[in-house]
Amino acid sequence: MSDTFVEVNKVYKSYWRDSIEIPVLHDINLNIAEGEFMALMGPSGSGKTTLLNLLAGIDRPSSGDLLVAGEQVGGLSEHDLARWRSRNIGFVFQFYNLMPVLNAFENVELPLLLTKLNKKERRKQVEAALSIVGLADRMKHYPNQLSGGQEQRVAIARAIVTDPNLILADEPTGDLDKQSAEDIMELLSRLNSEFNKTIIMVTHDPRAAEKARRTRHLDKGELTS
Amino acid sequence: MKVFKLISRNTTRHPLRSFLTVLGLAIAVMAFAVIRTTISAWYAGAQASSPNRLVVINRVSLVFTLPLADREKIEKVDGVTGISWAQWFGGIYVDPKNFFAQFAVDPGTYFKLYPEYIIPPDQMETFQKERNAVIVGRALADRFGWSVGDPIRLTGTIYPGNWDFVIRGIYTGAKEGTDESQFFMHFNYLDERMKQETPGRAGQVGSFIVRIADPSQAAQVSDRIDALFKNSLAETKTQTEEAFQLSFVAMAGTIVTGLRIISILVIAIILLVLANTMAMTARERISEYAVMKTLGFSPFHIVGLIFGESLFIAALGGTLGILITFPIAGLIKVAMGAFFPIFKIHPVTLAVGFVSALFVGLLAAIFPAVKAVRTSIVDGLRIID
Numbered sequence: 001m002s003d004t005f006v007e008v009n010k011v012y013k014s015y016w017r018d019s020i021e022i023p024v025l026h027d028i029n030l031n032i033a034e035g036e037f038m039a040l041m042g043p044s045g046s047g048k049t050t051l052l053n054l055l056a057g058i059d060r061p062s063s064g065d066l067l068v069a070g071e072q073v074g075g076l077s078e079h080d081l082a083r084w085r086s087r088n089i090g091f092v093f094q095f096y097n098l099m100p101v102l103n104a105f106e107n108v109e110l111p112l113l114l115t116k117l118n119k120k121e122r123r124k125q126v127e128a129a130l131s132i133v134g135l136a137d138r139m140k141h142y143p144n145q146l147s148g149g150q151e152q153r154v155a156i157a158r159a160i161v162t163d164p165n166l167i168l169a170d171e172p173t174g175d176l177d178k179q180s181a182e183d184i185m186e187l188l189s190r191l192n193s194e195f196n197k198t199i200i201m202v203t204h205d206p207r208a209a210e211k212a213r214r215t216r217h218l219d220k221g222e223l224t225s
Numbered sequence: 226m227k228v229f230k231l232i233s234r235n236t237t238r239h240p241l242r243s244f245l246t247v248l249g250l251a252i253a254v255m256a257f258a259v260i261r262t263t264i265s266a267w268y269a270g271a272q273a274s275s276p277n278r279l280v281v282i283n284r285v286s287l288v289f290t291l292p293l294a295d296r297e298k299i300e301k302v303d304g305v306t307g308i309s310w311a312q313w314f315g316g317i318y319v320d321p322k323n324f325f326a327q328f329a330v331d332p333g334t335y336f337k338l339y340p341e342y343i344i345p346p347d348q349m350e351t352f353q354k355e356r357n358a359v360i361v362g363r364a365l366a367d368r369f370g371w372s373v374g375d376p377i378r379l380t381g382t383i384y385p386g387n388w389d390f391v392i393r394g395i396y397t398g399a400k401e402g403t404d405e406s407q408f409f410m411h412f413n414y415l416d417e418r419m420k421q422e423t424p425g426r427a428g429q430v431g432s433f434i435v436r437i438a439d440p441s442q443a444a445q446v447s448d449r450i451d452a453l454f455k456n457s458l459a460e461t462k463t464q465t466e467e468a469f470q471l472s473f474v475a476m477a478g479t480i481v482t483g484l485r486i487i488s489i490l491v492i493a494i495i496l497l498v499l500a501n502t503m504a505m506t507a508r509e510r511i512s513e514y515a516v517m518k519t520l521g522f523s524p525f526h527i528v529g530l531i532f533g534e535s536l537f538i539a540a541l542g543g544t545l546g547i548l549i550t551f552p553i554a555g556l557i558k559v560a561m562g563a564f565f566p567i568f569k570i571h572p573v574t575l576a577v578g579f580v581s582a583l584f585v586g587l588l589a590a591i592f593p594a595v596k597a598v599r600t601s602i603v604d605g606l607r608i609i610d
Contacts, residue, residue: 053602053603056519058518058519058602058603059601059602059603078523078524079523082518082521082522082523083521083523085519085520085521086520086521086522087521091519091520093516093606097512097513097516097606099231099513099516100238101231101234101235101238102231102234106230110517110520111520111521113228114520114521114522158520
């Protein structure tokens with residue numbers, strides 16, 4: 001572990017439904033060191049995913065500061081935020097969210113289209129990412145030709161292909177059977193231990209949380225432990 | 226993996242929907258092109274008219290005739306350099322459905338006023354010598370498989386009885402828009418028989434065709450001619466050939482206006498068809514666009530994908546529409562050739578149809594693109610936790 005990589009200071013977030021304000025997060029303070037693997041647990045509606053979205057820069061806090069790798073995420077414009085996400089964040093969704101019309105290789109290649117890498121360099125990185133997740137032999141397979149576990153591994157390869165420092169995973173095992181879930185957790189653990197990726201994972205699953213080095217709990221928008 | 230690849234694969238994601246949309250666009254583009262071609266065909270006579278020809282008809286109506294004797298007065302009018310005359314015959318060839326234009330003309334003067342009818346000299350010579358000789362257009366000859374020397378019998382409707390002719394010449398058009406579907410007989414052949422059977426109808430012509438030296442003097446020459454016959458039993462109405470042809474279009478003015486409106490409605494319909502498809506497409510892919518935004522794609526990229534897909538479908542539909550326009554127009558030409566002798570698809574019409582399809586493609590993508598851009602990533606992913 002090293003210095004603070006993610007710093008959350010007095011973050012408050014609420015949503016508006018018509019004229020009613022619905023508070024979701026209350027004065028969240030959280031520091032995450034570089035290379036840490038943290039699980040974020042809590043009941044439905046506790047604000048876990050909202051906090052993850054704020055860290056990913058796909059949503060903005062109502063107040064408070066969010067620093068990721070020294071960057072004030074909340075202060076970036078939409079355009080700069082999109083560019084920042086492409087360089088710094090790898091996002092893993094619960095339902096994989098692969099493009100059904102693209103095969104595994106093309107899905108993983110997608111984020112690299114935003115870089116200046118040429119075709120050869122992109123191929124090299126995609127093959128490396130798919131090798132890490134153990135799907136080098138499934139490059140030409142489309143999502144509907146893969147199992148849920150394999151789809152999630154492709155999604156993880158897509159998340160790491162740009163070599164981001166921070167990986168955010170939203171219930172990565174929530175849609176998987178027990179064995180596939182264990183495989184995915186092994187993979188995330190490996191990314192953390194071998195490649196020193198900082199990982200923040202939202203989960204309901206205590207067994208998945210056990211793989212993390214630290215677990216924090218959210219309840220009704222407040223960090224309780 | 227390129228963006229166009231993603232666009233093309235997205236297009237074929239729902240093959241039936243895409244096929245029906247492309248087919249709808251194709252039929253609309255074809256309908257637009259055919260309607261516009263039909264409107265152009267209506268104006269073909271006016272477009273092919275000569276500025277130095279005037280047409281003199283009875284002021285009351287085209288169906289009333291003028292005395293042939295008026296010729297002598299008209300040809301002396303200042304500015305007139307040539308005159309001939311024609312009478313609508315209106316006979317039936319074998320079957321009433323075999324309609325084509327038949328005129329009794331003066332063989333010695335008529336074709337001198339129409340240099341756009343190219344007739345081989347030997348055929349013209351024979352035509353002028355034989356009383357029952359006729360000259361027909363190349364398109365008309367091809368339509369019925371006629372050739373020089375063939376005997377033709379027409380059954381008169383305006384001039385009762387059977388009328389036997391022999392084809393002695395086939396003319397071709399000097400210009401692209403020249404009508405090659407007409408049938409010209411000797412006026413004297415008609416007139417002499419009228420003298421025998423119904424003398425009251427002899428010596429009457431439907432119209433005089435007048436050549437003038439200076440097209441800019443058309444109005445003045447017309448006034449001089451009409452002044453000659455003012456308060457006579459057969460007052461005249463003299464007009465340029467173009468105005469004369471347009472008067473036929475004016476008779477069907479409501480139909481032409483209707484066709485113009487329909488051609489615009491066709492474009493509106495394809496807009497609705499494509500807009501509906503694009504709206505469904507964008508709605509289904511909102512979560513995918515949200516994922517792409519999460520990966521770092523900007524709203525510009527998303528807009529590009531939506532517009533690209535819409536334009537791709539529009540281009541496919543436009544291209545297919547152009548391709549099917551030719552056979553459909555060919556069928557219409559066969560069926561309506563007698564009424565529209567010049568039924569030609571102009572490249573500009575096809576270009577307008579294709580560009581309209583692309584324009585519709587752009588319009589159809591606007592609303593879905595705006596919606597996709599405005600939808601936040603969070604809403605797109607439908608995260609409620």
